[in-house]
Amino acid sequence: MNNTYTSAETFKAWIPLALVATLMSGLVCAAVQQNFRQSANDPQIQMAEDLAAAWEKGQDPKALAGTNQIDIAKSLKEFVIFYDASAISVASNGTLDNEAPSPPTGVFSYTLEHGQDRLTWQPQKDVRIATVVTSVNEGKTGYVLVGRSLREVEIRENKLTQQVLTAWIITLAALFLVIVGLEKYLNNKEV
Secondary structure (H helix, E strand, O other): OOOOOOHHHHHHHHHHHHHHHHHHHHHHHHHHHHHHHHHOOHHHHHHHHHHHHHHHOOOOHHHHHOOOOEEOOOOOOOEEEEEEOOOOEEEEOEEEOOEOOOOOHHHHHHHHHHOEEEEEEEEEOOEEEEEEEEEEOOOOOEEEEEEEEOHHHHHHHHHHHHHHHHHHHHHHHHHHHHHHHHHHHHHHHHO
């Protein structure tokens, strides 16, 4: 009996391996991307909690914010904005178009309920901020927002996507060649 393999059978044998390679590539890309993004919050978490504690102890938000103004559209430096209990800016060292920007009001509602919110905020096109908002005295005093640009993180994410895509394509091709080589070997062995 002749058990020679056809190209359709080769393709059928390759598909499950291609699916596994695709799922694994997607998993690697998603896991590393999330690590990049979540790590982008680390300095802001510490700063927001420390500044909220200082404000609760009676320190002046204007003194805590300092006088150096940071253009959040251009700088990678962390910035801080203090909001009162009504979510109105009372002190800031971060500006966008020469004003202290405000996130959507839902951010303050969430923060009031949960104590802290960590989010990606896009106050305008091409400005994406890793943002941490912490309530002060459970929202009775106000809120501290600390943010910094995601520009460098997003550059890393794009490089990661390119690297995983390249590795995925090479893996698919290599798996196909292995299947073809294995089938040729089996066909020669049967002859």
